[in-house]
Amino acid sequence: MIIQWINRKIGRQLMASFYIVLTTLMISSLVVYTYTDTKLQETRLKLEDIRERSARAGALWEEWQDLQFNMRGYALIGDQDIYQKMINQRKTIDEQTRWFEENAIYQQGKDYSRSSRELYAYYFEAILPLIQSYVEAKSSGTVTESFLEGKTLTSLPLGKELLANGQIKLDASGNIDVLSEINKSELALGGYRDFLEDWSEKTSRQLEQEIQTTQLIWLSNIIVLVGVLIFFVYPFIRKITAELLSLVKNSQRLAGGEDIKHVKVSGRKDEIGILALSFNQMASSISDNKQHLLAKNEELQAQQEELQAQQEELQAQQQELEEALELTMRNEQHLQYRNDLTETLAAREALTAYPEIIEKLIAITDSEIGALVFVDEGSAYSIVTHGMTEELSERLLGSDLSLLKRAESLKKAVHSSKQVASDHPLPYPYYMYETAVPIFDPASEEAIAFIYLVRYRDQFTNEQMRDIMSFSRQLSLSLLRMRLFDEMNREKTKTERILDSIREAVIYIEPGKDEVFVNRPLYDLFPELQYGAAKNETLQGCLNTIRAVVDEPEIFARYMEGILRGEVPKDSLQFSIHQQVVFIQFYVETIEVEGIRKGTMLVLRDVTKETEMDRLKSELVSTVSHELRTPLSSIYGFTELMLNRKMDLSKQDKYLKTIHSETERLSNLVNDFLDVQRMEARIQSYQKGLLNLQPLLEETTQFYAASTTNHTITFRSLTDACPLIEADEEKMKQLMNNLLNNAVKYSPFGGNIEVVLEADHHHVQFAVRDEGIGIPKSALAKLFDKFYRVDNSDSRKIGGTGLGLAICKEIVEGHDGEITVESVEKQGSTFTVKLPQSVQEYMVVPDGLDVSEK
Known part of the structure; x- marks a missing residue:
């Protein structure tokens, strides 16, 4: 059923061929990717394991080196901190050695772990206890030497016991043989490291081989894809072409007067089969009619010339009707495309919508690829492409020899044709027909954009070029409209930012409109406006929200009623909100354009600090008056007593001390004011x-x-x-x-x-x-x-x-x-x-x- 359904349409057959090729490519690519990813993961895990083993081996050897150094220090000075550090190192060395014992895979790893374990037993079961015994003997005074002598260790009771048990050995000089064990372990470490390096190189080589194998598989995949194209797709297209050519030849033969009995199309049920069936029916009908006419020829010989003339006339009329119908359909399609483009241009307000326009233009002109190139400020370019590669786009914009540069310098449409020997987008050499049409600004006659189109089959016709030129003029108007729209948006944004940047809150209203425009400081001054943003977008809603927090709403309402009636108050209104927490100065400015009032700007200024400063100044005047009056009254009173009355020396002395005290108090008060003044002026x-x-x-x-x-x-x-x-x-x-x-x-x-x-x-x-x-x-x-x-x-x-x-x-x-x-x-x-x-x-x-x- 599926095959029959596919065979009914040529388009379905083409898509089926495409999907077969695509499926083959996807399956082979998935197999190659899975294989490559698996091998890379295995190799990565191997390399990580090698690096971990090498790092652990190096760390274990550094622990042994550090242990030997600490053991010498402990033998010389007997510091318990060093001994405790060696005990901690013993645990670390034991854990590292156990890790190698548990994770040894190859014989070299096992040899190294066994050598490390033997060295561990030799050091911590023999040498370390013997050194500890030596330190204890040294601490008790039994041993008094300043430097460790090997013979002293063997003379200790524990040394004799270890020597007798064979746990320690002596070298040729009679000292305890430690170097042989260390050299043995170092030799095992070197062998293990060499093995790890060889293993790493082997793994790397294996990775290179896997990559080469993957490349061969990819090459095979490409060969298979080419084979599918050659042995499946190409024969399919060739078969369709041959059958169409057969129909064309038989049509020509039929037109030449030959009798065509039947055209074979291999039992096809698609459009070609339907066309062949119709052709066969038509040929059969013509043949029958011809036989019938020949049979009647003797009877109608007299009327033959008349019938032949009528037949020729009918054929001429039929041809004229077919040509008229074809012209009408072509004009209808042409008008439909133009209407679509016109509607698209009228409905777009940004350059980001132009991919749809270039796509429609390519469809109208039967082009393969194309682009709209816009001239930005400073002779820079921005491009909207359809079907073009990034390399072709860069060559079009960057090359001084490109078709775009020629159109820009000549200020007219230019064409170019060249043969391209490339496998993209066609797998064989082909001709590339280009055209670049400039779009001019009607006011300055400067190019503001270019239309760039490319065809691979044949050149652009004169009719197509007329369509392109007509569209370029429409596009010019669209670009200018969008530039004007963008400029208006920029000016609007700039105005909003300017209003938001000023400190005063602003409400802008226009006569007969309930909408308002406000700036950000208004929301800072009245946070309540943000909670009901929808209703506060209207003038009445905004005023109701503000009036709800005003301490004296009646005065505010009367002031606003006059403004809404068109009156402009000469004086500003000062009111408070939130129970006199914030004080606001309210005044009005009108906006006039060419002497006509266009709107009213309500300005609300936060004067809380100024109001508070006035209140503090008033209190200061009152306080200073009181503070200055008190000492001056005392000085004046006692001075008047001393001038007008005679008194003994004791009272004079008492009064003078009081005057001096009040004078000092007055001086301190004045100094305080002077200090504040200097500090405010920043000259202290x-x-x-x-x-x-x-x-x-x-x-x-x-x-x-x-x-x-x-x-x-x-x-x-x-x-x-x-x-x-x-x-x-x-x-x-x-x-x-x-x-x-x-x-x-x-x-x-x-x-x-x-x-x-x-x-x-x-x-x-x-x-x-x-x-x-x-x-x-x-x-x-x-x-x-x-x-x-x-x-x-x-x-x-x-x-x-x-x-x-x-x-x-x-x-x-x-x-x-x-x-x-x-x-x-x-x-x-x-x-x-x-x-x-x-x-x-x-x-x-x-x-x-x-x-x-x-």
Whole structure:
């Protein structure tokens, strides 16, 4: 049934022949591949086994060499660590020897493992115990020699016993014979290694032979394939050709007036058989008609000329109709191809779709291979091919003598024909007909692409060339359209990136449209917009999401209503979101093109930092006013008393001390402001030198301990050797004063204050611990910010400018250090300063010695 089904169509017969050849090739290739892979795997495993055996043999011999060295060292110095190392080596040597005993395949491996085992027994059952006995005798004083003498070993009780049992032997000089065993093992190792090398060479040669065998099999495979083509495919094609030629000759004979009774086509049931059957029926019908006419000839002799004229006229009309039908069908097919190409060009928006177009063009022109070559910027080329090899593509683009270069220089279509003596794609010499047609930009008349087509049978007809030229003009418009489309996409992408790169959030809307365009900062400002991305693509959905997080939605809604009515507010709107966590400035810009309003851009700017800075500045003004007013009021009051009243010297002295204290307080306050200003301007300078922190900490601690009666202030050092640091001594004093002053100030009810100094290999650090009011966790993140003060009742009672800790942080970071804080509210705080050591070595500093340098 299958054979009958195949014989009904010539195409099926051709495909069946193709599949037979393909199946033969695949089966033979699979057999060759399986055979080659199996042999390569076997050879690889053999070579890996040889390498492993050689590596293990070398490692075992190195262990023996190391053991001899350790045994000599143990005999000389009697170190138990060396003895323990020899015991460990004994285990390693035993495992390696056992591996050779268990995995020995050939006699050389067995000889080597036996030799190694004998050497193992000789060393570890005789020599090592004897050396151990010698070391023990040496340790007990029985043996007093500095260097090991062979006769001394044989004089020991164990040596005599081993000699008597034959476990050790003596050489000609009376010493224990060790070299003979070692030489024996070394000789076995050399033989084993030579065997492994010979085995490896033999395996390599075997691999080469297998590769040669595989090559011969591949050659046989190719010969078989050629044989199938010659003895099966070629006769099949030749048979079809012969039968078609037979039909052609009989048709010519029939047209010449000969009688054709029957055309034999070997019982075929395919198209040729059907054609032969139709031909036979037609020939039979013509013959019958001819006989009938001859029989009637005598009766119709008078009408013969008239009938003959009518017959000639009918034949002429039939021929005209056939020619018209053929022309109509050809035009219809031509129009269909052109419509397909036109639709393909209109439906594509990228150059990646052009393989389909070149494929259709090859089909229209009956070409074998072809390509579309595009001229990129800088006279570079990109190519879309169909059926072309990579070598042919490179030659077409790279050769200065190629048809493409000629078409480019002449700026017109060029043709070429040449005979090719090659086995690809045809197994015999053939003619190659090429044509290259440039595609021009109508505006600049410059070539923007080329159509390259190749045929192997005959040249391109004039009609085909007209089709190619017509298509080149359509392709020119398509390329220009796609370039414009790509340029628009690039401009769109550039605009999106520009909007995403600015810091302000943007919403772009157009009149009468509900769609919006937003940038990335808007999602950063309102993360809620990302959760409902689908509904937030509309203007109403976006505004509803934003309004839901605004603290005053009514004001925001009124502002937006005016914008949506087409009004452009002159003033911006400032509002907060998330319960005044973020503050936003909202303003509007219109987009006009040639005086016509095309859209509106809503800009939302995050002004949280500016708002917070304004609030801090307001608090600073209030705080500074209070802090400056207090000492100035005291100075002014006491000065006025001294000027307007007469008083004794004791009161004058008391008032002057108060004025001096308040003046000093005022000076420190002004210095703090100046320090902050210098640090913000990055002009703060440090006079660094080698400095020992311990005396400074002790001095500062003693000063504050003497100035308070409610607190117990102590200093404790956890290091005896005080490392030096590179630091500005005055700034370090300011740092310590600020920290201790805060510890005293924020411990209003007294308590213990401890200063602890410690050091490691790279840093020196000190910590100030108090038992004061502590710091809330929510305030720790902003504690070192300028002008920041903890907002609770206890802190407000104490007062301050909020600059002390900011100055501390700037000083520490100016010395490449780090300051941290740990605090529990109502229990106290710990401030830790960590500074890098100087490159100097540790320096032991006696108590009371100041080694600081300016």
